[in-house]
Amino acid sequence: MNKKIKIISLASAAALLTIAPVTVSTMPVLADTESTTPTPVNGDSYFTCNGKKLSNRAIAPVGNGIAIHNGETLGDILKSIQTAVPFHSKLNQDQVTQSNLETLEIALSHLKGVTVSGSGPTAVVTFDANTVINTRISISGQAEYSYPSVYVTLTNQSTDNASPVINFSYYQNGQEVTDSLTQQVFQVAKGSNFNSLNFKDSNGQEVKFSAIKSLTNDQSLSIKVDENTVDTAKAGSVGEVKLTASNSNGDKTSVTYKVLVQPNNGLHRLGFQGYVAAYRIKGQEVTKVDQIYAGEGFYIGKDTQIVNGNTYTRVSTKAQTDADNSSNNTWMLTNDVMTPSVEVFEGTIMHKALVYDAGGGSKVRKLADFKKMLFQKEPYIIHGTKYYKIAGAPDYIKATNITGTKRTLKHNAYIYATSTRRADRQILKKGTKVTTYGGSYKFKNGKRYYRIEGATKPHKRYVRVSNFE
Structure with missing residues (x-):
């Protein structure tokens, strides 16, 4: 891992689509840090919901979510968000509006069954009748010295208070916690018994699901399992479960959650989009302390935590024993651990080589010839030229210097x-x-x-x- 960094700002765009539920940000980077913990509102730039100020990075209380409809444009969806969760500031918001549109486009286009045609405010979002959308994204505003943000849930399910609500409960730090289910992620042990409505996670803690008639009526409802692709025999696999609850009024709510079967012990190298964050967790406070680059080797532990709706897995770059040690306070979003692995090879730099960034720009730094290094096996084509990415670093070398x-x-x-x-x-x-x-x-x-x-x-x-x- 790299040198530790003190937390003071938002996530970089390279970490797009790494937070579960889906959370993305394309805002300018003030510093290479991130917090998922709500912080007090300062100054005269802030979000509100139902007339009340929201803390920075808070989850906006928008009931079951903000409704999106088949055939809507990204501009229409953003307008619905801005109506439900307006941002108050004296500054012009044109730049942040464009960034939020890009956030929407990336988040929705990566959802199963959803297509985004075009770009910008006129891009059209389409999905069929069987598609279930329940996803959480981060929307930002522009303040004088920062970019405050809040999480909002988007759904194509019923959003009124009469709709059924599906919850899950789990034990953490000796206490039972109940929360609404929105694109949640769980981790289970290889070979464990898995019941879609009641199972034990890789910590050995019970996770169970329940449903109530509506937000205003806690009458219990049965839950139907529509789909279950979890296979605990396959270490490192990712399965999805779809649940539906219906009430006597004919209202129906469908939600999905994903399950990671804990990967086998040993060194793992994953193909992130650039890099992902590593965190320290203290209570409900989550602080970015480092970053792990695509191809960097690390070990995946069995312990998980859910904080502010996000699931984290304990990891280590040192050893498997450290990844499984409760005294180790290094965590990754479990959603990041689900990233597919990348293959690497040991190559020799046969010609003194310039180092380039992901866009093909020179970093004005050279690597000596005959130096042996690990590279990702899959090459990158940047502006028509073939490069190899150094495993575990944001650096690219022209392939002709390595494979010739x-x-x-x-x-x-x-x-x-x-x-x-x-x-x-x-x-x-x-x-x-x-x-x-x-x-x-x-x-x-x-x-x-x-x-x-x-x-x-x-x-x-x-x-x-x-x-x-």
């Missing part, structure tokens, strides 16, 4: 160690394909040479550029 480029000789060629000395007596024949690395070198004799396959730090191997087609 195949070139065909148009003449027989000697292999040189220097401009005046041959590396050996071998002669490479015309028509031979030879792997070269990086750009060419200009030697003291004024001629240009490529470093070729088989070169090592003590044994240089070069062929003149003029010998290749």
Whole structure:
């Protein structure tokens, strides 16, 4: 992991879609930190709901959620949100409005069964009659020195107070907690018995589900299990459960939750979008203390916690025993742990290499030749050029410096160690394909040479550029 950072601001855009329930932010980054804990409102810029001020990063009390309808535009949906949870500020909100539209587009387009056609306020959201939407997102406003945000729930289910409510309860810190079910995530042990309405999580704590007739009527209702794809025999797999409750008035509420089967012990490397946060948890306070980059190795523990509606899993970059140790206070969102694994390979930098960012911009930093490093196996194409990403770092190296480029000789060629000395007596024949690395070198004799396959730090191997087609 990287150096610890004190929490003072919002999550970066690289962490999009990493919070469960779905929480995204595309706001400008004031600092590389994040808190999911509500903080007091300061100044004259704030959100309200039903006429009451909301704390920063609070969950807006909008009942069962803000309704979205098939065929609505992103602009219509954002207007509904702004009506239910208005932001009060003297500052112009054009920039943050655009960011919130992008947040909506990303959040909704990643939901199963939902399609977003177009972009910006006129983009149209469509879904069929069997699609269930119950997702929570983060909406931001622009204050003078910060970007306050609140969570709102979006749903295509009934949002009036007469609709059934599905709850779940669990034990944490010796107390039973009950909360409404909205795109929740759970983690269970491999091989455990799983009942969609009553199971034990990987901590061994019981999780059970119940339903009531409405927000104003706590009469119990039965729950129907519409779908269950959880397979506890498969470590690291992710299943989904869909539940429905109906009352005598004909109102119906359907919700889904996901279940991660705890991955096997050992080092894991996951393919995040850039990086994800690592947190420290103290009571209901969640503080970002670090970040884990795509491909970085870490261990996944059995312990989970639910704080402010988000589920976290204990992790460690040190050892499996540390990931399973209750004294270790490092956590990741369980939703991030569900990210698919990435393969890595050990490669040698065969030509001194510039380091680039994800957009192909130079970081004005070089890595020495013949240095061995771990790279993600799947290459990236940036502006038409092939790169490999360094595992566990936000750095990209041109592939030609690592795996090289195949070139065909148009003449027989000697292999040189220097401009005046041959590396050996071998002669490479015309028509031979030879792997070269990086750009060419200009030697003291004024001629240009490529470093070729088989070169090592003590044994240089070069062929003149003029010998290749």
